Amino acid sequence: MFLNILTGNHKNILGINKRNLHFVYPGMKRSFFKIADEKLLAKELFQRLGVPTPLTMKVFERFGEIRNIENVFHGMENIVIKPNCGSGGFGIMVLGKQSENGFFDVKGNLVTFKMLKKHLADVLLGVYSHGMSDKVFIEERIIAHDFLRNIYDQGLADIRIIVYKNKPVMGMLRIPTSFSGGKANLHQGGIGIGLDIETGITTTALFKGSAITKHPDSGITLSGLQIPDFPQLLNYSESISREVPLKYIGFDFTIDQKIGPMLIEINARPGLAIQIANQKGLLEVLK
Amino acid sequence: MKYFKSWKITAGVLIIIPLLIIFVKILYFEFDFKNIIPDKGYALTLDIVASSDKPRNIKITTFAPMNNFKQTVLQEEGISDVYSFKLNGDNTNRAVTWSANRISGEYKMQYNARIKASAVRFQFSPETKLTRDYPESVQAYLGASDMIQTNSETIRRKMEELTTDKFTIYDKIKAIHDFIMNDITYVNFSGGLDAESALLLQEASCNGKSRLYVAMVRELGIPARLVGGVVLNSSPKKTTHQWLEIYINNQWVPFCPTNNHFAELPKNYITLYYDDKVLFNRTSGIGFDYSFRYENVTVPKDDVGQDYNNLPLNIFSFMENFDKFNMSIDVFIYLLMLPLAALVSVILKNIMGLETFGTFLPILIASVLDSTGVVTGLLVFTSVIIIVYFVNVFITRLEILYQPKMAILLSSVILTMLMIFSFGIKMQNYHLVYVVYFPVAILAITINRVLVMIEESSLLQLTKVYVNTVIVVLVSYYFINSTFLQLLMLSFPELILMIIGLNILVGRWAGFRLTEFFRFSMFYKD
Numbered sequence: 111m112f113l114n115i116l117t118g119n120h121k122n123i124l125g126i127n128k129r130n131l132h133f134v135y136p137g138m139k140r141s142f143f144k145i146a147d148e149k150l151l152a153k154e155l156f157q158r159l160g161v162p163t164p165l166t167m168k169v170f171e172r173f174g175e176i177r178n179i180e181n182v183f184h185g186m187e188n189i190v191i192k193p194n195c196g197s198g199g200f201g202i203m204v205l206g207k208q209s210e211n212g213f214f215d216v217k218g219n220l221v222t223f224k225m226l227k228k229h230l231a232d233v234l235l236g237v238y239s240h241g242m243s244d245k246v247f248i249e250e251r252i253i254a255h256d257f258l259r260n261i262y263d264q265g266l267a268d269i270r271i272i273v274y275k276n277k278p279v280m281g282m283l284r285i286p287t288s289f290s291g292g293k294a295n296l297h298q299g300g301i302g303i304g305l306d307i308e309t310g311i312t313t314t315a316l317f318k319g320s321a322i323t324k325h326p327d328s329g330i331t332l333s334g335l336q337i338p339d340f341p342q343l344l345n346y347s348e349s350i351s352r353e354v355p356l357k358y359i360g361f362d363f364t365i366d367q368k369i370g371p372m373l374i375e376i377n378a379r380p381g382l383a384i385q386i387a388n389q390k391g392l393l394e395v396l397k
Numbered sequence: 398m399k400y401f402k403s404w405k406i407t408a409g410v411l412i413i414i415p416l417l418i419i420f421v422k423i424l425y426f427e428f429d430f431k432n433i434i435p436d437k438g439y440a441l442t443l444d445i446v447a448s449s450d451k452p453r454n455i456k457i458t459t460f461a462p463m464n465n466f467k468q469t470v471l472q473e474e475g476i477s478d479v480y481s482f483k484l485n486g487d488n489t490n491r492a493v494t495w496s497a498n499r500i501s502g503e504y505k506m507q508y509n510a511r512i513k514a515s516a517v518r519f520q521f522s523p524e525t526k527l528t529r530d531y532p533e534s535v536q537a538y539l540g541a542s543d544m545i546q547t548n549s550e551t552i553r554r555k556m557e558e559l560t561t562d563k564f565t566i567y568d569k570i571k572a573i574h575d576f577i578m579n580d581i582t583y584v585n586f587s588g589g590l591d592a593e594s595a596l597l598l599q600e601a602s603c604n605g606k607s608r609l610y611v612a613m614v615r616e617l618g619i620p621a622r623l624v625g626g627v628v629l630n631s632s633p634k635k636t637t638h639q640w641l642e643i644y645i646n647n648q649w650v651p652f653c654p655t656n657n658h659f660a661e662l663p664k665n666y667i668t669l670y671y672d673d674k675v676l677f678n679r680t681s682g683i684g685f686d687y688s689f690r691y692e693n694v695t696v697p698k699d700d701v702g703q704d705y706n707n708l709p710l711n712i713f714s715f716m717e718n719f720d721k722f723n724m725s726i727d728v729f730i731y732l733l734m735l736p737l738a739a740l741v742s743v744i745l746k747n748i749m750g751l752e753t754f755g756t757f758l759p760i761l762i763a764s765v766l767d768s769t770g771v772v773t774g775l776l777v778f779t780s781v782i783i784i785v786y787f788v789n790v791f792i793t794r795l796e797i798l799y800q801p802k803m804a805i806l807l808s809s810v811i812l813t814m815l816m817i818f819s820f821g822i823k824m825q826n827y828h829l830v831y832v833v834y835f836p837v838a839i840l841a842i843t844i845n846r847v848l849v850m851i852e853e854s855s856l857l858q859l860t861k862v863y864v865n866t867v868i869v870v871l872v873s874y875y876f877i878n879s880t881f882l883q884l885l886m887l888s889f890p891e892l893i894l895m896i897i898g899l900n901i902l903v904g905r906w907a908g909f910r911l912t913e914f915f916r917f918s919m920f921y922k923d
Contacts, residue, residue: 118908123917127747128907200853228796235799237852298855386917 122391124382133274133358133396134379142355146378150194150247159353161346162372164190168248176230180223183208186248191226193233194245199293201238203229204251216265216292252372255365257338261285261330265292269305269337269371271344271361272380272392273351278344279395281305282384283312283337288327301325302387303332307395310340316387343371350376358396404905411898415891428888435880438471438513438696439629441667441689445495447480448503448684455480456496457685458678460625460670462510463489467517467651467662471696473510476827480506490670503684505825513696514664519650521660523567528646531620535644538620544591544673545608545623547615551593556613566619570643570652573613577606577654603655604639608673610654611641620644623673624651629665633690637676640666695880731764733886736896738763738873740903745872747903750910751865754846759866761839763873768834771874775867777814777835778843782863784810785847806844811837 114120118128145152156163167189170176187208193201205213205221212222232238233246258267265286272280283303286292290299301322304313315322315332324331337343347361350373360380363371385392422428447457461484462470475482480495495506531539541547559576560569582600590598590605592612601609607623614621621643628638640653640662651662669676679685738760745751753759766774788809792802814832821829850859876882886892 115914116908120909121917123909123913125907125909125913126750127910131905131907225796232799237799297858382913 119393122393123385124392124396126382128393129358129379129382136357143378145354146356146359146376147197148194149192149196149375150245152376155353156350156373159349161350162366162369164252164372164374165250166247167250169194170230170234170246173231173234176227176234179227179230183213183223183226183248187213188251188253189213190249190251191229191233192247192249193238194247195239195242196233196244199295199298201229201233204292206251252364253367255338255367255370257335258285258365260328261332261335262287262325262328264288264327265290265294266364268294268374269343269363269365270380270384271307271347271363272384273347273359273361274396275357276348276351278307278347280384280388280390280392281307281310282387283335285325285332287317287325289318296381296383296387301332302383304384304388304390305337310337310343311335312337314387314389316383319386338365339370346371346373404901408898408901408905411894411901415889415893415895418891419889422889435695435697435884436513436515437664438511438694439665439667440692440694441510441512441627441629442691443508443687443689444633445506445508445687446503446685447495447506447679449501449682452499452501453680453683454496454498455500455680455683456494457506457680458492458494459508459676460674461491461493461508462512462626462667462669463491465489465668466649467515467664468667469513471511471513473508475506475508476830477504477506478822478825479504482506490672490674505827507827511694511696512667514667516662516664517651518661519645519648521567521645521650523565525565525567525645527566527619529618531644535620538622538644539615539618541612541615542673544589545612545615546591546593547612549593549612551596552609552612553616555596556616559613560617566617566645569617570614570619571659573610574652574654574659577610577613578657581606581609581654583655603653606654607639607641610652614641614643622649622671624668625670625674625676626666626668627689628656629667629689629691632692633688635688637669637689638666642671697880697884730883730887733890733893734877734883735760735764736893737882737886738877740896740899741873741876742869743900743903745869747906748908748910750912751869752862753866753869754843754850754862758839758842758846759869760873760877761842762866763870763877765835765839766870766874767878769831770828771871773828773831774835775870776817776829777832777840778867778870779863780813780817781810781840781843782847782859784813785844786851786859789848789851803844803848806848807841810840810844 118125124133145155150166150169153163153166167186168182175182185208187206189205191203191205196202203221203226204216206216207214209220212220212224212226215221230246233244236242236244238244252266254266261267262285267283267285270282270284271278281304283305284294284296285301285303286294287299287301294300296302296316299318301315301317303315305311306313312333312335317326323333343363346363350361351359354376356378358378358380360377362374362377364374366372382392441462443459445457447455449455457480461473462468464470473484475484475493475495477495479500480497483494483496485492485494493508497504539547546552556573559572563569563572580599581595583606584600584602586602586605590601590608592605592608595601595605595609604623611621611623621641624640624642626638626640627634638655640651640655640658642649642651644650650660651666652659653662653666677685677687739757742753742756742760746753746756762774762778769777785806788806789802792805797805814835817829817832821827821832850862854862
């Protein structure tokens with residue numbers, strides 16, 4: 111066992127050192143990461159290949175463009191503001207109905223145009239991209255599929271698919287909780303649910319490091335659920351991965367009520383917690 | 398697989414080359430490896446508190462440790478916020494003076510020294526023949542004084558009784574030594590006792606015993622003198638100690654009749670002054686207290702500097718040239734230790750899995766701790782995190798831009814440091830005063846790193862990273878300040894190549910990080 115831990119083969123679990131050395135770096139050029147780091151670039155690619163992705167309504171690149179945002183935002187509602195190069199969900203602002211002075215956010219608090227302008231300026235200045243100046247864009251807000259809203263109707267659930275050498279190898283459904291404040295990330299208190307990668311049926315669920323069977327807020331049983339349109343979702347992953355020069359990719363999907371699976375972004379260094387949710391080491395399937 | 402081969406060769410070559418150079422140095426240039434194993438020494442501190450209820454001119458005089466056959470003072474400093482500190486004198490009897498004019502209230506003073514000390518044993522045997530040819534300066538140590546009554550009939554008779562049947566100088570001194578050790582009972586008198594009284598009472602403390610010893614030896618026509626100092630065997634301590642030295646064949650040889658050291662002294666005897674003096678002289682009528690404390694430290698061997706200077710293959714052989722630019726060896730030690738500390742932090746991150754604020758920040762902070770002190774340095778680091786966290790909460794509400802926000806955070810941190818500094822002065826806690834030695838550049842990097850972390854993670858995550866950073870700081874500090882490793886790097890700077898090689902090995906290591914072992918522990922529970 112000790113030797114296996116040293117060589118990183120213990121129980122087929124993929125550790126961070128091995129992930130970087132054997133799966134992320136080999137034959138890799140820095141420029142390949144661009145598509146994973148810049149959301150706008152990725153979305154262009156998705157659209158070109160006919161993979162549905164939330165509509166980009168406006169891109170801001172310069173400070174001059176955020177001077178009269180009242181006009182820009184005129185008539186918009188249910189939108190999401192995202193930094194182009196942000197990571198970990200930071201700098202994302204979800205807005206609902208518009209009022210006289212601004213927008214109401216998901217919790218019903220008023221976000222004034224002044225606050226919005228400040229947030230846009232922060233993103234442009236690079237607050238969410240480690241000091242490098244950035245772009246910021248407005249995107250339509252997805253209306254989650256009933257399947258997802260039945261489990262928990264706050265925040266946005268997503269589906270992570272790991273693709274290796276153009277083949278989907280592992281998947282996980284991530285559901286927010288009241289504890290995670292609408293975020294689906296596991297380390298922020300979301301639930302990770304393992305998926306049978308062939309069928310898209312949920313298996314074991316994990317919440318705050320321990321196994322659970324029911325959603326702590328809604329009480330819905332979390333195993334044995336069929337993800338709608340799962341074959342389509344796998345098709346999308348395969349077709350994109352053939353166009354991207356990365357061997358090991360994480361795809362983040364969500365499911366729209368009308369359109370079905372929509373690709374949000376791709377990730378060149380997807381996290382390793384997916385192994386815990388599936389109770390299965392990635393090395394078993396990364397062959 | 399093609400990468401596999403080249404990294405192994407690169408790392409191997411980088412690790413072997415320095416070993417070869419070291420081998421050549423030791424084999425062909427006779428570098429003495431023993432020299433880089435450091436000696437043991439002491440960090441000695443004298444704390445003094447003086448108080449006065451009304452304004453007056455106060456002067457306190459004492460003695461700093463001297464340089465002699467068994468001890469060398471490497472660094473020293475005197476600290477006080479109101480008293481001025483002065484150090485006079487050459488190698489023997491170095492007077493320390495603290496003085497202040499028209500002062501009232503209670504104030505602290507501190508003297509710190511790093512002392513290299515060794516145990517000594519002199520060649521003194523029954524075969525030793527005494528040459529009675531004394532330089533003028535030594536002849537003074539044959540005379541009488543109020544406390545050392547060489548002219549006393551009682552002392553002379555006792556001395557003769559002890560030594561008439563002894564024929565060598567060794568046996569005579571041994572007879573006196575054994576008498577004073579065994580027949581004069583040790584009593585812990587607080588005051589000083591003269592030689593004659595010690596003999597009459599048949600009991601004395603260290604100073605009475607030593608005076609009687611000196612008087613009897615002088616009576617033999619051999620110069621002898623009192624020595625005052627402190628024995629480092631408990632900390633803190635107030636008790637000082639007296640022993641003596643006898644002038645035998647052109648050198649002063651130590652004896653201690655209290656603890657039975659005959660022509661030898663253990664390492665922990667620290668000499669403060671020679672002759673029959675009082676350790677402290679002070680203005681009368683003031684409140685006064687003092688104590689000594691010490692820590693064991695490692696210090697370089699004496700001739701190690703010579704050794705690496707003369708080594709032909711060493712880049713520091715040019716040290717004399719650096720001297721022209723008034724550069725200190727500390728600069729090079731600092732530079733040489735950073736790669737090693739970086740390797741340590743890389744191992745802690747990639748093998749142990751400790752996430753920290755930035756890769757280099759922990760070792761930068763560790764390199765500062767030597768000048769600020771460990772506790773004070775970590776206090777600065779901790780307060781930066783707390784200040785940045787709370788000020789950030791406040792100024793985020795003001796909705797201001799990023800760069801001015803950074804400037805506000807820097808200003809707040811510096812304001813806090815100045816407050817800690819003033820608090821340290823006020824409370825006379827001189828550790829706190831060193832906060833100002835924390836370099837502003839490292840402070841600015843810390844603020845930046847901490848802010849990124851605050852904006853991207855939860856308080857729990859922040860606390861975890863903080864604890865990890867402190868661990869890495871302390872481990873790196875230990876490596877940076879290890880005297881042995883410093884001397885090793887100074888003697889063999891080529892080891893930097895080996896460090897690069899080891900980094901390649903760690904960089905190609907695909908095993909688990911220790912923290913991952915716990916993270917995935919639920920896999921083991923079935």
